[in-house]
Amino acid sequence: MxxxxxxxxxxxxxxxxxxxxxxxxxxxxxxxxxxxxxxxxxxxxxxxxxxxxxxxxxxxxxxxxxxxxxxxxxxxxxxxxxxxxxxxxxxxxxxxxxxxxxxxxxxxxxxxxxxxxxxxxxxxxxxxxxxxRRLTRELTVPSIPRQEPQSFLDEDDRWPLLQRCLTDDALPADVRAAGAITLLFGPSTERLCHLTPEHLKFDDKHAHLILGRHPVLLPPQLAELLRRLAEQPQLRPQLSRVHPGPRWLFPGMVPGKPIPTHGMTQKLNRHGIPVRTARNAALAALAADLPSPILADVTGIHRNTALRWVAYARRDWAEYLAARAEDEAVRKRGGRKSGD
Structure with a gap:
């Protein structure tokens, strides 16, 4: 079907x-x-x-x-x-x-x-x-309970995977670029698929990618990878050559369209880049360091989503610090936890 x-x-x-x-x-x-x-x-x-x-x-x-x-x-x-x-x-x-x-x-x-x-x-x-339509009386459906992200790519796995995307020539270039962007910045797959060369800004020293309101600085290896994707001739059907449409960094098979989001997700997953957990890990790492307005502006996520990520990351960090403090106190008491 x-x-x-x-x-x-x-x-x-x-x-x-x-x-x-x-x-x-x-x-x-x-x-x-x-x-x-x-x-x-x-x-x-x-x-x-x-x-x-x-x-x-x-x-x-x-x-x-x-x-x-x-x-x-x-x-x-x-x-x-x-x-x-x-x-x-x-x-x-x-x-x-x-x-x-x-x-x-x-x-x-x-x-x-x-x-x-x-x-x-x-x-x-x-x-x-x-x-x-007056078929039912006024009824109330409660709001969907907010759920925090459950699955994250471990940092010990995230950085080697990013290094692989940046350096492994055995991977397809589009997989390397899309994987690196996901691992670094955590954009939605929808936003990722709709990137064009116009989202890239190069000057004499640096390269930037525009995901939201403010450009983000790119590592040199990723910048070069994206430059090659932007400049390479796209294999287009005859119709696309006669009637050129938008140029996509990640073009799809349908004339004038980028790769569909499900196609991108399957492609990255197939090459060992778990999109959902990689994106969660990237956003959590950024949220731990950035205020929510800046997080929204550089990643393109909604302000409310950014607020939730920052609250989650800081609570997680506070719990980590509390656990570390408790462990240190236990060590000083000779292994006895408080209340023992």
Whole structure:
């Protein structure tokens, strides 16, 4: 199914690239077909709710956002999740003999209480729509509990892996560059994939990379690696040579598009660079040294995200210092902990 959708989207992407077709977001436009496939074995009453929820609310707003700014690669997945959760919720209601008009706050609390992940909290979007249509009374879905990052690449592994990215000619150049950027600065894979030569600034002595509002200084080896990527001829289809689009540091196979985020993640993971844990380790290291506004400005992450990272890093550091102080006190008491 996925292979078919990719093969269908390639010709239209080429026509968009040559300005024969008006540009549209192919990921969004595939969602209606996905929904019809999902509804094949669902009750008609569920389908009659899911279709307008998707078309009138989710897709309409997503298209409006995409018209004014770059469409995040994860947005289509988010829309699918919201519809899937709505369908799960309708099935859950059927099992309990509930209609939409019967829903009370206690039912929402029961739904959330049965959650094994954060996924069930996404029902807020469906219930907001049903309330606006007067299908349900005013109901409250609690905010998703904030979870701190759980997995980090150990510093003893991070630095050798960075050195490998900077020096190992056996690795593909794009893997080396993308891996080094991830290990040093922890940008989102979405931001990483959309880097262009215009994000690089060179002068007589230094090179900088623009991830957020302020450029970050690059190590000489990474600067040279990125310079070569920016200057190398890109293997483009004939259509791209006739109608050149943006030049990407990490170009994809579709004309005028960068490598997709899932493709970049798989590529780095395949070469031994664990993207999620590497990114977490990089952000934690930066957050331990930088105030949150500067962290946001140099990495491009949201200010609130930067605040959470700094709070996490400093609390972790405080706990480490407290543990060290306790160990030192134990040593001075001859191995007896306080209270023994």
């Amino acid at each position: 996925r292979r078919r959708s990719l093969s269908c989207s390639a010709p239209s992407s080429a026509l968009v690239h040559t300005a024969i077709l008006e540009e549209r977001n192919e990921d969004l436009e595939r969602i209606p077909g996905w929904l019809e496939h999902e509804l094949a074995d669902k009750p008609a009453a569920h389908a009659n709710l899911a279709r307008p929820f998707l078309h009138w609310i989710l897709l309409r707003r997503a298209r409006q956002r995409a018209a004014f700014r770059r469409h995040p690669a994860s947005a289509d997945r988010d829309l699918r999740r919201r519809v899937s959760v709505a369908l799960d919720f309708l099935a859950w209601m059927d099992q309990r003999g509930l209609a939409l008009a019967d829903l009370a706050q206690e039912h929402i609390d029961d739904w959330i209480a049965g959650a094994t992940s954060q996924r069930r909290y996404l029902i807020r979007y469906f219930l907001k729509w049903t309330t606006s």
